[in-house]
Structures are given as structure tokens and as C-alpha cells.
Amino acid sequence: MAQVEVVGIRIEFPSNQPVLILREKNSPRFLPLWIGAPEASAISLSLDAVEVPRPMTHDLLADVITNFQDALTAVSITELQDGIFYALLQFANHDPVSSRPSDAIALALRVGVPIFVADDIMDIAGQFITDEDGEEPAEDEDTELAQFREFLDQIKPEDFS
Numbered sequence: 001m002a003q004v005e006v007v008g009i010r011i012e013f014p015s016n017q018p019v020l021i022l023r024e025k026n027s028p029r030f031l032p033l034w035i036g037a038p039e040a041s042a043i044s045l046s047l048d049a050v051e052v053p054r055p056m057t058h059d060l061l062a063d064v065i066t067n068f069q070d071a072l073t074a075v076s077i078t079e080l081q082d083g084i085f086y087a088l089l090q091f092a093n094h095d096p097v098s099s100r101p102s103d104a105i106a107l108a109l110r111v112g113v114p115i116f117v118a119d120d121i122m123d124i125a126g127q128f129i130t131d132e133d134g135e136e137p138a139e140d141e142d143t144e145l146a147q148f149r150e151f152l153d154q155i156k157p158e159d160f161s
Contacts, residue, residue, distance in 0.1 A: 003076055003116040006031065020102060022077075022117060029126040031077075031117055033085055039102035046109035058106040065111075070094055075104035076116040080125060 006022040018040030020033040035043075042058055044050075055063065065072055071092040079086040087104040088096040099107075108115050117126075
């Protein structure tokens with residue numbers, strides 16, 4: 001299955017509903033994923049490099065994988081069925097394991113492995129951000145983020161069903 005690497009993960013909180021934003025590498029295409037507050041918190045802690053006094057669930061899982069002498073090599077968002085995204089944890093020495101995308105991404109951030117999204121999912125659910133003239137915006141991150149926030153204010157999870 002052909003996949004695309006994504007970068008630029010962001011957590012936004014429109015209407016108190018966390019949205020995980022994945023940006024396709026070298027592209028203005030984004031994939032919004034609505035996630036739960038606990039998962040948003042876990043991802044935010046990783047993004048902000050916050051040290052916690054005790055291991056959180058994703059830290060624990062990373063330690064278990066290491067102690068079982070394996071390595072997480074990548075996470076992949078592989079399916080979209082009835083508006084629900086599915087992911088796989090890819091390992092060096094074992095078969096892939098099914099996961100929620102938010103948990104897979106939280107784990108990937110902790111261990112520093114790439115995050116991928118299947119091409120067909122990006123084709124179906126990916127969103128291009130353009131300015132008022134239909135042109136791709138400049139790569140200015142503040143402008144890009146402001147435009148994406150405006151986009152988020154206009155969409156609902158049902159738009160991706």
C-alpha cells in the first residue's frame with residue numbers, strides 16, 4: 001500500500017473538541033482527526049516535551065516494547081470506514097498491531113518514528129488550504145495556522161462520514 005509521510009502535527013480546540021492536524025510532507029494538504037481530550041493531552045505533552053514524574057500510558061507502552069526486545073518502526077493510518085480512522089503500529093520483529101490513530105501518534109512522538117497515512121485516505125479526507133483567490137498560501141506558519149483555524153470553524157466531524 002502506498003503511503004505518505006505526514007509532518008506538522010497540531011492540536012486545536014475548536015468548540016472544545018480536540019482536532020489532531022496532520023500535514024502531508026512537502027504539501028499544503030492536511031488531515032484533521034477529531035480525538036478525545038485524554039489523547040490530545042498525551043500528544044500535547046509529547047509535542048511540548050513535558051517531563052512527567054511518572055510514566056504515562058504511552059511511555060509505559062514504549063518501555064514494554066523495548067523490554068520485549070522489539071522496536072516500533074512506524075505508525076500508519078491505514079483505513080477510513082464509516083467516518084472512523086484506523087491505524088497500525090509497525091514493529092521491527094513482530095506483526096503490526098491495530099490501534100486508534102491518536103494512540104499510535106502519541107506513541108510515535110514518544111519514540112521518534114515516522115507517521116504515515118495511506119494515499120487513498122489522504123485523497124478522501126485530506127484538505128487543501130487555499131487563500132481567497134484559490135492559491136496555495138505562503139509557507140508562513142502563522143498564516144497557515146490562521147487559515148486552518150478558520151477552516152476548522154466551518155467543518156464538523158460528520159463532514160468526513
